[in-house]
Amino acid sequence: MLPTYERLNEPKRVFFRITFARLSVTALSLPLSAFCFCVVWSLVFDFVRSTFTHCDVANYLPSVSAAIGNYEPQKTVWRLAIILHLPLRLTVTRMYLEYYREHIKRNRRMFGILACTLNVIENFALFCLSLWTSADNYEIHRNSFVVFIACSECYMLMSYLLNRSARKSVLLPHEEKSLRYKRNLFLINVLAFGLAGYCFMRHNARCEAGVYTFFALFEYIVVLTNMGFHMTAYWDFHSFSIHCDARNGFHIMRY
Numbered sequence: 001m002l003p004t005y006e007r008l009n010e011p012k013r014v015f016f017r018i019t020f021a022r023l024s025v026t027a028l029s030l031p032l033s034a035f036c037f038c039v040v041w042s043l044v045f046d047f048v049r050s051t052f053t054h055c056d057v058a059n060y061l062p063s064v065s066a067a068i069g070n071y072e073p074q075k076t077v078w079r080l081a082i083i084l085h086l087p088l089r090l091t092v093t094r095m096y097l098e099y100y101r102e103h104i105k106r107n108r109r110m111f112g113i114l115a116c117t118l119n120v121i122e123n124f125a126l127f128c129l130s131l132w133t134s135a136d137n138y139e140i141h142r143n144s145f146v147v148f149i150a151c152s153e154c155y156m157l158m159s160y161l162l163n164r165s166a167r168k169s170v171l172l173p174h175e176e177k178s179l180r181y182k183r184n185l186f187l188i189n190v191l192a193f194g195l196a197g198y199c200f201m202r203h204n205a206r207c208e209a210g211v212y213t214f215f216a217l218f219e220y221i222v223v224l225t226n227m228g229f230h231m232t233a234y235w236d237f238h239s240f241s242i243h244c245d246a247r248n249g250f251h252i253m254r255y
Contacts, residue, residue, distance in 0.1 A: 017241055019241040020237035020241060020242065021233075021235075021240075024231065027091075027230075028085070028230055030081040030084055033081070034068075035223060038067045038078055042067045046062075050067060055204075055207035058209040061212075063219060065141075070135060079130055079131060082130040082131075083127070089123050092237075093116050093119045096112075100113070100162065103169065104162055104166045105166050105168050108166035111158060114158065119155045122151040122152050125147040129141050129145050153190065153193075156185075156186040156189065156229050160182045163178070175235065175236065182229060182232050185229045189225040192218045192219075192221035196219050196222060199211050199212070200215045
């Protein structure tokens, strides 16, 4: 048999290439687009049903649960978006695990692993509360929501603190920008969640007109700031991309 040789200067045939920044944006654009569609569709075509509450008082916005889980086609659109975006979100979480191992001090790396674990649980809790709505199975939906909120808030706080106080090196300009957005979005998220809880309890206690509308509005802010927080991966991984070529298959490269 004659030996075979590989030309060192032979260009690699690239089948697929996508930047991690684009991947993170794609992962969040699916639920964002679905959420906006569900709210608008509910307001235009299901306004009376989606804004009705047991108090039977004036209300002008559907709650998140009513918008995404009670009626068709909103329910199907939302579920499809969550199912499609889950693998992408888990890929980004895996990348954060490597990111923390590289950039976080050794004695703080366990917190990085914990943060990524919370993010994985958050994603699967979102998956569960989307597939089992309050109308389908209230107990599963309620428990999934509690787990989602708890893991989401803890993850956002830990992610911010790790990048602010546990770094081995000085933040680059794009990382500083990401950190500022993380801080601001987390604070708005916590404030909106507190106000949503207050409006929900006040609505149930007093049945005042318009209070449930503010509850729904603050719910929207909680959802959007959560999405925005995860969108900061755009700056964290701006120099990474996923390649697939004939020689190495799928692999991650820094450019």
